[in-house]
Amino acid sequence: MAKLEVVAETGTDSVWRQLRASAEAASREEPQLGSQMNAVILSHDDLAGALSFQIARKLADGEMSAMSVREVCLSAFKADATMVEAAEADLQAVAERDPAIRNLLQPFLYFKGFQALQGWRVAHWLWGQGRETLAFHFQSRISELFQLDIHPAAQLGKGLFLDHGTGIVIGETAVVGDDVSMLHNVTLGGTGAERGDRHPKIGKGVLLGAGAKVLGNIHVGDYAKVASGSVVLKDVPSGCTVAGVPARLVNCPTNAEPARTMDHTLAEVVYDFVI
Missing domain, CATH: 1.10.3130.10 (serine acetyltransferase, domain 1)
Known part of the structure; x- marks a missing residue:
């Protein structure tokens, strides 16, 4: 075919x-x-x-x-x-x-x-x-x-691509913008037993690699990229790439629309500071 x-x-x-x-x-x-x-x-x-x-x-x-x-x-x-x-x-x-x-x-x-x-x-x-x-x-x-476990109160945009899907968890107060791509085992979760607004806010056109964990009431800016297996605990600037545990900035700016290109590669230059 x-x-x-x-x-x-x-x-x-x-x-x-x-x-x-x-x-x-x-x-x-x-x-x-x-x-x-x-x-x-x-x-x-x-x-x-x-x-x-x-x-x-x-x-x-x-x-x-x-x-x-x-x-x-x-x-x-x-x-x-x-x-x-x-x-x-x-x-x-x-x-x-x-x-x-x-x-x-x-x-x-x-x-x-x-x-x-x-x-x-x-x-x-x-x-x-x-x-x-x-x-x-x-x-x-x-x-x-x-x-997949997505709380019905979460707010998700349109044009989303949940590739494979297995193991995706999205919490109650999470927000996901339009045109986001995420792979299997992504977690948009909290950091403990706190109540209220406690989950991540994901901007437009973001790419979340397989196994990425974004935790807490933090913001991942528009067109940012989170590398596979990363644990993100602080805000990610728009257009930037983060990788690692804990996540570090590895490229700013990244490619223009990572969610559309599905480009999971990382820059060779690593900026050695934790976000």
Whole structure:
């Protein structure tokens, strides 16, 4: 199957057309999956319908049927159309940043980082409606199924790429800006048992490498880069790269948009001071 060519045209309608075309092609190439393609994608009129079905078939359990989960999702999408727009931006982010992707069908059906993020968006909407118990139920199911734990009260932007997804933990008062990329085992956590505003604030376009731990109510500036395995305990200036335990500045400024380029390399010159 050919590598996906990301088209210049954007928007939910464009993503929906690409997704349907990929599902139709998959049905022809793998007839055994034809019923799945039809049920999840081809039988629906728009991205919201297909997305609600996909979330429901994943998160349904003995407490909530797939029909009940889907009703919640559709209510959320109807009340806040920006949720579907965010899902479209997340799909585009995967298409632009993941060199392994072949088409939009992959993240939509099979990538748990994308699927967990869309389930979280519904949980976050429930939290905003004061339906905290159901929001926690969604969080629990997402954690059990996908091995990602994102508190429903956290604030996450759009155009996010959660690569692999396994082990990502994002705390209650964390904020993540638009166009951020993070790999597996990233933690946006607190530093103890304190209450209140206690989690990191991640700026726009930040790249968080695998296993990075950003702890406490600190700020990582726009377009900064946190190297894999780093432990960040202090603010990171915009456009800078940090690495190590504890994290140290290793490059300022770094490349312009690290989350988009997914460039995990480090500068050869090391500035020997702790941030």
